[in-house]
Amino acid sequence: MTPVTDPDDTASPASLAALWIGVAVVLAAAITVAVFLLVSMVGTTREPFTTGEVPRDSPLYLRSTARPAEVVHLAGSGSNLPITRALAEAFQARSPNLHVVVFDSIGSTGAIAATYDDVIDLGLVSRPLKDSEAALNLLVHPYARVPVVVAVNLGVPDESISTETLVDIYAGRRLQWSDGSPIVVLQRERGDSSHRAVAQALPEFAAVDEAAHRAGRWRVVESDQAMQEALSITAGAVGLFDLGAIVLQRLPVKPLRIDEIDPSEASVQSGRYPFSKDLAFISVEQPGGAAAEFLRFVVEGEQGRTLMRASGYIPLPEDQ
Amino acid sequence: MSAKQPVRTVSLQRYLAARMLPLAVLLAVLVSLSAPLAYFTLTARTLRTRAHATAVQVADAISREIQERPVLWRYDSLKLLAHIRAYTEEPSIARIEIADPAGARVSLDPVPIGDPTPRLLLWESAPIKLNAQVVGHAWAGAVLDEARAGALLLLIPFAALGIGLAALIYFIPGRAMARAERRIAASQAALAGFNQTLEQQVAERSLQLRGAYDLLQAKEERLRSLSSRAVLLQEAERRIIARELHDSAGQALTAIRINLQIIAQLSHPAPSDMSAETGLSPKLAAKIEGLAGRTLTIADATLEEIRRAVSLLGPAILDDVGLVAAIQRLCDDFGERSDLRIDCELDLPERSGLSPALESVCYRVAQEALTNVARHAEATQVDVRLALHPHTIHLEIRDNGRGLDSAAPLRPRGATGGRGLVGMRERVELLGGTIQIEGSPGAGTRVIVDLPQVTLSEDGDDTAVVVA
Numbered sequence: 070m071t072p073v074t075d076p077d078d079t080a081s082p083a084s085l086a087a088l089w090i091g092v093a094v095v096l097a098a099a100i101t102v103a104v105f106l107l108v109s110m111v112g113t114t115r116e117p118f119t120t121g122e123v124p125r126d127s128p129l130y131l132r133s134t135a136r137p138a139e140v141v142h143l144a145g146s147g148s149n150l151p152i153t154r155a156l157a158e159a160f161q162a163r164s165p166n167l168h169v170v171v172f173d174s175i176g177s178t179g180a181i182a183a184t185y186d187d188v189i190d191l192g193l194v195s196r197p198l199k200d201s202e203a204a205l206n207l208l209v210h211p212y213a214r215v216p217v218v219v220a221v222n223l224g225v226p227d228e229s230i231s232t233e234t235l236v237d238i239y240a241g242r243r244l245q246w247s248d249g250s251p252i253v254v255l256q257r258e259r260g261d262s263s264h265r266a267v268a269q270a271l272p273e274f275a276a277v278d279e280a281a282h283r284a285g286r287w288r289v290v291e292s293d294q295a296m297q298e299a300l301s302i303t304a305g306a307v308g309l310f311d312l313g314a315i316v317l318q319r320l321p322v323k324p325l326r327i328d329e330i331d332p333s334e335a336s337v338q339s340g341r342y343p344f345s346k347d348l349a350f351i352s353v354e355q356p357g358g359a360a361a362e363f364l365r366f367v368v369e370g371e372q373g374r375t376l377m378r379a380s381g382y383i384p385l386p387e388d389q
Numbered sequence: 390m391s392a393k394q395p396v397r398t399v400s401l402q403r404y405l406a407a408r409m410l411p412l413a414v415l416l417a418v419l420v421s422l423s424a425p426l427a428y429f430t431l432t433a434r435t436l437r438t439r440a441h442a443t444a445v446q447v448a449d450a451i452s453r454e455i456q457e458r459p460v461l462w463r464y465d466s467l468k469l470l471a472h473i474r475a476y477t478e479e480p481s482i483a484r485i486e487i488a489d490p491a492g493a494r495v496s497l498d499p500v501p502i503g504d505p506t507p508r509l510l511l512w513e514s515a516p517i518k519l520n521a522q523v524v525g526h527a528w529a530g531a532v533l534d535e536a537r538a539g540a541l542l543l544l545i546p547f548a549a550l551g552i553g554l555a556a557l558i559y560f561i562p563g564r565a566m567a568r569a570e571r572r573i574a575a576s577q578a579a580l581a582g583f584n585q586t587l588e589q590q591v592a593e594r595s596l597q598l599r600g601a602y603d604l605l606q607a608k609e610e611r612l613r614s615l616s617s618r619a620v621l622l623q624e625a626e627r628r629i630i631a632r633e634l635h636d637s638a639g640q641a642l643t644a645i646r647i648n649l650q651i652i653a654q655l656s657h658p659a660p661s662d663m664s665a666e667t668g669l670s671p672k673l674a675a676k677i678e679g680l681a682g683r684t685l686t687i688a689d690a691t692l693e694e695i696r697r698a699v700s701l702l703g704p705a706i707l708d709d710v711g712l713v714a715a716i717q718r719l720c721d722d723f724g725e726r727s728d729l730r731i732d733c734e735l736d737l738p739e740r741s742g743l744s745p746a747l748e749s750v751c752y753r754v755a756q757e758a759l760t761n762v763a764r765h766a767e768a769t770q771v772d773v774r775l776a777l778h779p780h781t782i783h784l785e786i787r788d789n790g791r792g793l794d795s796a797a798p799l800r801p802r803g804a805t806g807g808r809g810l811v812g813m814r815e816r817v818e819l820l821g822g823t824i825q826i827e828g829s830p831g832a833g834t835r836v837i838v839d840l841p842q843v844t845l846s847e848d849g850d851d852t853a854v855v856v857a
Contacts, residue, residue, distance in 0.1 A: 085407055092411040096418060103422065106430050117512045118488040118528060127489040129455070129463070129517070129525045144461055172461055179464030188460050258471055291468045 136190065138358045144172035145180030145193025147293035148262050149348045151314045152213055152382050153193055156373050160366045167359045174292055177262060181207065184351050190360040192351040195262035210350040212367045213313070214383040216332035217266045217344040218324035220300050220310040225250070229326035232271055232343070238307065240277040241286055246305060254287040255299050255308035263309040266346040297322065311346075316381035334383045347385060401573075402566045409562060413555035420551030425540040432536035433511065436481050440513035440531035443476050447485055448515035448527035455519050463497065470497055476529070477503040483510055483532040487517070489525045509533055613821050617843050620819045624703065624746035631702035634695050642695065646688045653681035703745065704752050712748040713737050713775070716755050720773055727763040735775040743782070744844040750816045751775065751784050751840070754824075757809045758786040758836045766790025766834060777842075781822075784838040793828040813838075 136142055143153060150171060157169035171193075175183060180192030181202050191210075198209065219230055226248045230238075237243040244252055257264050259282060268275035281287050290296045293314065300306050300322040312324055312332050324332060327342060336342035356364055367373040374384035454462035454469055462469065473485055484503035487495040510530035517525040656669065656677040669677070699705055706715045713735045720731040737743075743751075755773060762768050768790030776783045810826065813836075817824040822840035 088408055089411050092415045095415060099419060099422070103426050106426070116486070116494075117514070118486060118492045118494045118526075120494050127491075127493075127495075127525075129487075129489050129495055144464070173458070173465075174468075175461050175465040176468070179461070183461060183464040186464075188464070258468075291471055 139166055140168045140170065141191065141359045141363050142170050142172070142189040143191045143193055143350075144175050144183055144189045145351075146177040146195035146262060146348075147174035148195035148215065148311050148314070148346065149193035149213075150174060150293070151311075151317045152215075152348065152377060152380055155317060155376060155380060156367050157363070159372060159376055160363050163366070163372070164362065167362060169359075169363055174294075176260075178202075178260070181205070181351060184353060187353060190352065190356060191364070194349050194351055195346055196265055197347075198351075207351045207353060208355060210352070210364060210368060211347050211385040212350060213348040213377050214337065214345050214385055215311045215313040215348060215381065216337050216342060216383075217263045217309055217346055218312045218315070218332050219327065220308055220315060220322045220324050222253075222300055222302075222304055222306045223321055223323055224304050225307070225323065227325060228323075229329050231328050232274075235267075235327075236271070236273045236277055239274060239281055239287075241281070250305050253303050253306045254281075255296060255303070255306055256281060256287040256289045257296065257309065258289055258291055261309075262346050263311065267309055267344045270343040309344075313377075313381040334378070337383060338387070345383075348382070349385075401570050402563050405566045406559070406563050409559050413559040416558060417548075417551040417555035420554055421544065421548040424547045425543040428543050429536045429540035432539055433533060436531040436533065436536060437511050437513055439479070439481055440511055440529040441515065443479070443482050443485070443529035443531075444513050444515035444527045447473055447476060447487075447529065448517045451487065451525070451527060452517050452519060455517070455524065463495075470502065473497075474502055481531050481535055482529055483508070484528075484530040486528040486530070487525060488514075488528060490523055492526075495525065503530070504532075616819050617821050621744055621746045621843065624744070624749055627702040628708065628745045631699040631705065632708065634702075635699050635705070638695050639692065639699075642688050642692045646685055646692070649681045649685040649688060653678050653685070656681065703749055707745070707748050707752060711739075712741070712743065712751060715748075715752055716773065716775060719752070719756060719759065720771075723759045723763055723771075729763065729771055730769060731759075731771045731773060733773045733775075735773070737775055737777050741777055742844070743842070746820060747782060747840055747842070747844075750820055750822075751782065751838070753816060754784060754813050754836070754838055755786060757813050761809060762786070762788045762790060762834075768833065780842055782838075782840045782842060784840070785835065787833065787835040789833045792830045792832045792834055793826065 143157070150173075154171045157171050160169055161167065172189070177194040177196050180189070180194050181198065183189045184192035184207060185205050192207075194209075198207070219235060221227065225246050227246050234243060238252055239254060239256075246252055256278070264278055268278060282289075288299070290299055290308075293310070296308050296310060297314065297318070297320050300308050300310065301320065310322065310324075314320065315322055315324060326332075327344065330336050330342050332342050332344075337345045350364060350367075352360070355361075368386070377384045450472055451462075451469070454465075458465065476482055477485060482503065486502065487497060489495055510532060512528055512530050514526045514528045516523040517527055656674040704715065706718065710718070716735055717733055720733045723729060724731045755775075759771065759773075762771055766788050768788035770789045772785070772787045774783070774785045814824050817838055817840060820840055820843060822838060825837040826834065827837070828834035
């Protein structure tokens with residue numbers, strides 16, 4: 070390239086340096102703005118709350134008012150609610166001065182925690198305690214055993230089902246009832262006591278039930294109330310439910326026989342009918358007052374046991 | 390013409406490239422980063438809004454549970470958790486947490502709601518209210534994966550765009566400048582050719598002019614020499630004429646005058662000398678006496694004219710006493726007449742061999758300078774120096790008077806004329822000499838004259854040349 074005279078050449082190093090400085094300043098300003106935007110928008114990995122024990126007087130943990138001695142508060146698994154409410158009604162009819170309040174379902178897990186926290190007098194559980202729960206040294210008072218049935222909508226023509234078919238249905242391998250109508254599977258959330266009872270007796274079911282949960286294959290209903298409503302209204306619906314709740318509440322759903330065996334007290338007690346679960350009260354210590362009266366009415370009283378048996382439940386402890 | 394000056398040169402393309410480079414870098418960085426950054430910022434803002442909406446929904450759900458089941462709500466956590474976990478199915482919501490008013494996390498479930506992996510989250514909260522009282526906060530953490538992935542995705546094409554644009558603004562002006570440089574180079578080459586031709590023409594013309602100038606100078610030198618010689622000859626001739634007038638005509642007229650006086654006396658003998666009879670009639674004697682008297686008057690007038698002519702032709706004193714004594718006498722006379730203190734330093738040998746013209750000029754310059762000093766300078770001290778150098782005569786007259794007028798440097802302050810100084814300059818320059826008149830107001834005046842020692846003959850006797 071032909072060099073030519075540069076009239077401004079003597080000033081060029083300074084002007085070039087000034088140009089670079091200007092570019093650096095603009096870039097620095099842009100980076101500053103960008104960093105400011107990022108910092109204000111991005112947030113932080115640091116969690117904005119502390120971990121640790123929540124104070125007992127926290128507004129989130131407001132307790133109920135002190136319970137009078139003639140009032141018993143019960144809460145727990147939805148499986149326990151129908152028979153417990155029936156028992157409470159019978160108990161109050163016999164002892165009008167005592168009051169039994171059965172709250173809506175909080176589940177077996179909630180019942181254990183609420184009992185331990187002394188929020189309620191008696192907790193209602195429909196499954197065995199886990200090791201961590203057993204470590205709380207709560208007293209368990211079993212009072213009923215209830216067959217777990219495969220319940221279907223009244224429109225389903227089938228009357229019986231084999232365990233293999235049950236597994237195939239939940240695995241999605243069988244999609245139609247015997248008349249060709251589609252099967253609508255209603256699944257309960259993980260930890261449901263009915264599913265746990267079936268899974269305990271039928272390991273293949275446990276596998277397909279968990280696989281269906283992971284795949285999100287079926288509708289999942291969160292409560293016994295929702296299950297009974299869904300079974301009643303959904304054509305071709307099938308779900309696991311308590312026989313006692315169906316009988317006691319005269320629900321418009323049909324329990325199927327398992328391998329041609331009826332879910333009767335005899336078949337359950339003999340073990341021929343494979344699916345059942347035990348209902349129990351739990352308490353921190355041996356109940357006293359109205360709670361003790363109610364507990365004796367249910368466990369020892371003939372009226373209570375007759376009521377349970379008449380409602381499709383098997384009273385516990387078993388008759389000798 | 391003068392020699393070529395060394396010039397600093399630089400390539401215009403490199404010059405431009407050096408200045409375009411920072412601008413190109415700036416453009417590349419800004420274009421590459423601005424769109425991804427804007428996308429990231431807007432997406433983060435959207436995620437923040439989404440997290441806040443989720444937190445509000447969770448807070449509402451919990452608030453409703455608390456209101457409906459004041460104590461037992463938190464023991465029914467499984468269903469509540471299932472409800473809350475449904476919000477985390479939204480890919481951008483990574484975690485949901487509940488905290489009491491003091492900020493302590495409330496664990497509804499041992500298993501965290503959402504992905505517990507520590508990572509960068511945008512946390513937004515909403516208050517959980519019970520009867521208008523804030524009993525806790527629901528927090529929702531939005532994950533920035535979507536914003537980051539989108540920004541990175543945008544970064545690639547925008548970086549390419551930025552680099553492309555930077556390359557364009559870097560290379561296009563450079564190429565244009567390269568073309569311009571080629572044109573300039575071609576123009577310069579053509580110009581160099583023209584320049585070379587022009588230089589040759591100028592050199593030839595300069596050579597011709599130098600020849601003409603040398604010729605002119607030689608002629609001028611010759612003219613000056615002739616002028617000088619003419620002046621020398623003129624001065625020598627004037628000296629000869631003056632001497633001749635003084636020696637011949639003056640002596641003759643003096644003799645005539647004496648004879649006329651004798652004639653007059655003889656025509657009218659004294660009474661004491663009656664014995665000496667003239668034999669002339671009284672009338673004739675009276676006529677002779679009258680004629681002799683008138684002739685005597687004419688002779689006297691002629692003699693005076695001759696004396697004045699001799700004086701005009703040349704300072705007779707130079708012939709009488711020589712240059713040194715003449716200037717010394719001049720200084721003495723001016724000193725006496727003008728009340729000046731005049732120091733003379735006349736360093737000239739007895740037989741200096743100066744031509745009459747040089748002596749006349751030196752004498753007249755000194756005379757004119759001293760006259761100016763006496764008339765205009767108002768000086769008290771005058772120094773007169775005369776020195777003979779190997780080839781020149783140096784004459785310097787310096788006073789401590791008022792100095793020269795700044796408006797007219799060749800005119801002494803207060804002088805109205807100036808013909809004297811002009812005359813001095815002409816006399817000196819005709820003999821090939823130089824005259825400098827220096828001075829400033831209040832600092833006196835200095836007249837410096839340098840004259841070459843020119844003569845018509847080797848021994849300085851110009852009159853001999855004239856006579857020959």
